[in-house]
Amino acid sequence: MLRYIVGRILWGAFLLVVVSALTFLIFTVFPSADPAALRAGRQATPELIAQIRHTLGLDRPVYVQYWIFLKGLVLHFDLGYSYQNSVSVKSQIFTRLPVTLSLTAGAFVIWMLAAIPIGVISAIRPRSLLDRATMGAALVAISAPVYFLGLIALFLFSNDIGVVHLLPGAGTYAPISVSPWHWFTSLLMPWCVLAAAFAAFYARMVRGNLIDTLGEDYIRTARAKGLSERRVVMRHGLRAALTPVVTMAGLDIGILLGGAILTETVFNIPGIGRYAYDSIINSDLPAIEGTVLFGAFFIITANIFVDILYAFLDPRVRY
């Protein structure tokens, strides 16, 4: 087990290096804009642009630039300074991490609280009216993009432009340390919008897994023991049906921690996803590298974590 974990961690570290190199390469081959020109302002002279290029180190060969970046990252855990405002990328990301964490955690709670009961109810009455209604609604929720759902939600419920002035709108996020209530209300809409597609997907997954599980021989045994149907479904069926769901949830949380770009952008929440979006718009290579690496780090970590967790959830799995 330990040997397996160490191997996975080493492999993860290697993957991160590959990801950083690829990001560097993609940026240099297809830059979204010339960073030096962006910084020089309007009507910049070629001399000024050249000077900025030199200051940022962009006049050096790509492999030298990458080597300097990698050295800083490995030796000092330094992600460099933003081209845009010369602020440390690392400090920017860490300031924004609690925001993304808040968004992810809240959405996760909501989507699981919605998905499991809906999935269970649909599974024990397959093809019933309720099943068809919830699964139909789930299909809509999966198909609706976040930026569409988000805008609809803002137009309906935000207290600036909304039809019903119910909740704080876009760009109103406040940290929990400042005002827990404001933190909660400002995130409620983003949470629900982000959770909608996940809730729908997970409800379908719970339903499908549970229907399969309820056809297993050990469910017949549980019934033959004289257990109540509730216990058969919840303790025997759901326990087995949830194992893959938990695994999936771990991976999705990893992805979201890297930044829910669309949700953070629509609701103007200052998280990592919003930072990633801004850095791409501004052609800010250190910030792009930083956010991409963070995202990759969370995804790789979630993968390792989930694989280890699996061995605890299912005793048949051994590494």
Added chain:
Amino acid sequence: MALLEIQDLHVRFATRDGVVHAVDGVSLSVDRGRTLGIVGESGSGKSVTALTVMGLTRLPNATIEGHVLLDGVDLLGLPDDELQKVRGRRVAMIFQDPLSSLHPLYKIGWQLGEAIQAHEHVSDKAARARALAALTEVGIPSPAERLSSYPHELSGGMRQRVMIAMALVLDPEILIADEPTTALDVTVQAQILDLVRALQADHGTAVVLITHDLGVIAETADEVAVMYAGRIAELGPLGAVIDRPEHPYTWGLLQSLPGAETSRSEPLHPIDGAPPSLISVPTGCAFHPRCPYVLPVCPAKQPALLETTAGHTVACHLPTALRREIGAEVRASLETRT
């Protein structure tokens, strides 16, 4: 009245392809300490009969008619929550594949304890002690350690012993064993059958043994019911059915058995054809398309289950004398083979 009496049981399932007549007028009974063997090919309705006794065929698409009397109480008429109290406590069941029949994610001790606590309010500790005693009784080595094992950590035979321990831990009056040895090695099969017999002798349990294997029946049953297409073809004491078989289907089953000394080069004698679809059961006697002795009346009229000798009933249109004659020939051919 016997402990368990099944009277004129009909079970039908409505499916997309049509109505499945899984059980079509079956009457059986078994008493304390006795073993009823039900034999037949796949799809003969034997498992559905057993599951119906347990109330496990109460599905939205199922129609169940007839009576299942346990000590005179009709289980088919009981509401779900009453039936739930019968399941596991008065009637217990073990299944074909013990690996898939035990929950893979729970320890054996937990699963046994749950079976006890489903019906009796006892502490976890007391339940565990009884679980341990049950594992000991079914002959599992180092039972205390096995309580903390998961099913996949045991061998097939041990797993079936766990299933038996779980079924018998509440000392039920009836044990239904649905192909309990089919998934096991031949040597382990014999051990499991011996174990069931020994436990039955100790507890006076009535056993309903379902199998497709007449050899297993011959070793364990007191009474034998031969089922075909959801109906009973032949029913009687073991000696009568095995030694003086009177139904062509029983003859076929007997002849398809490999003898102990059958050489590998000698072909087996399977019954020609395949069991019918239970959606479109052949008219008249359901066996007539496969029967070598078919008469003109067979496709037209379903034969009644009539007594041929005391306690031995057969559903066949052939004249009794002819049936006895052919039956004796079949037996004789088996004798010469082994």
